[in-house]
Amino acid sequence: MFSITHKSIKNDTRPFSLSSALTENVVRITTRIGKQQSEYKKSLLELTQGMNIMMRGPVGSFYLKDESPTLLIAGGIGITPFRSILKQIEEARNEVEKQIYLLYMGENKKFLFKDQLDEISKRTSTSVTYLDSREELHQEINKFSSLYMNNGKYYIAGPKSMVESVSNYLQGNQVAKQNIKKDAFFGY
Ligand SMILES: Cc1cc2nc3c(=O)[nH]c(=O)nc-3n(C[C@H](O)[C@H](O)[C@H](O)COP(=O)(O)OP(=O)(O)OC[C@H]3O[C@@H](n4cnc5c(N)ncnc54)[C@H](O)[C@@H]3O)c2cc1C
Structure with a gap:
């Protein structure tokens, strides 16, 4: 949780x-600041080196827990927690490597952190698939769930509406709720 304190x-x-x-x-945090800026984002842009922001946490349980095959599904800015998770796996390569599949839906064919993710996929047992349509996303989800179904774990992060629609799709395809973890970003 990050709080503005300079005003x-x-x-x-x-x-x-x-x-x-x-x-x-x-x-590090990564965010998107468009033309229509909230007071909060305007204040973020005012920060310069040496100024303070207040931080509290971490909170939540959006991290990988066990050795199950894992499907990570990112929508746009929702790549942020997965960049962190995959970078950590890349650095700690002496640990047992689990099978991880990242499905990344870009916004306007833009994929933040693409070079780094490609590097991670070369160096670990993570596969990264870049997608730009819902149909492609569903096909890739079906590939994973036909192999692992409820032996797999499913993580979804991105704008709230995208997270809810992917979660409904998974549950409609017999994936149990307890195997789905969600990080739904508000404000997008
Ligand atoms: C678990 C979790 C993790 C998250 N992780 C991230 C992350 O890694 N990166 C990230 O970017 N976000 C993340 N978010 C979302 C983040 O907390 C913000 O909600 C999001 O960045 C939008 O903030 P905002 O201040 O731009 O929008 P809000 O204040 O929520 O406003 C929504 C939209 O309304 C418009 N708007 C608001 N105020 C004004 C104004 N005064 N004038 C004109 N237009 C306005 C803007 O277009 C704005 O985008 C996360 C959320 C959760 C719950």
Whole structure:
């Protein structure tokens, strides 16, 4: 949870996923700031080196727990927690490697962190698939669920509407709710 402290604004706190990994020794967040800016995002843009922001956490349970085959599904800015998770796996390669599949739906064919993800996929047993339509996404989900169904774990992160629609799709295809974890971003 990151709070603006250098001035007083309404709604001064937002949750952000850390996009950095533990091994990188830096706390990094990644966000999108468009033309229509909230007071919060305007205040973020005012920050310069040496100024402070207040941080509290981490909170939530959006991390990989066991050795099950895992499907990560990112929509746009929802790549942030997965960048962190995969970077950590890349750095800790002496651990047992589980099978991880990342499905990444870009926005306007833009894929944040693409070069880094390609590097990670070369160096670990992670596969990364870039997609730009819902049909392609469903096909790739079906491939994974036909292999692993409820022996697999499913993680979804991105704008709230995308997360809900993918979660409904999975449950409609007999994936049990307890095997689905969601990080739904508000404000997109
Ligand atoms: C678990 C979790 C993890 C998250 N991780 C991330 C992350 O890694 N990266 C990330 O970017 N976000 C993340 N989010 C979402 C984040 O917390 C914000 O909700 C999001 O960034 C939008 O913030 P905002 O201040 O731009 O939008 P909000 O204040 O929610 O406003 C929504 C939209 O309304 C418009 N708007 C709002 N105020 C004004 C104004 N005064 N004038 C004109 N237009 C306005 C803007 O277009 C804005 O985008 C996460 C959320 C959750 C719950």
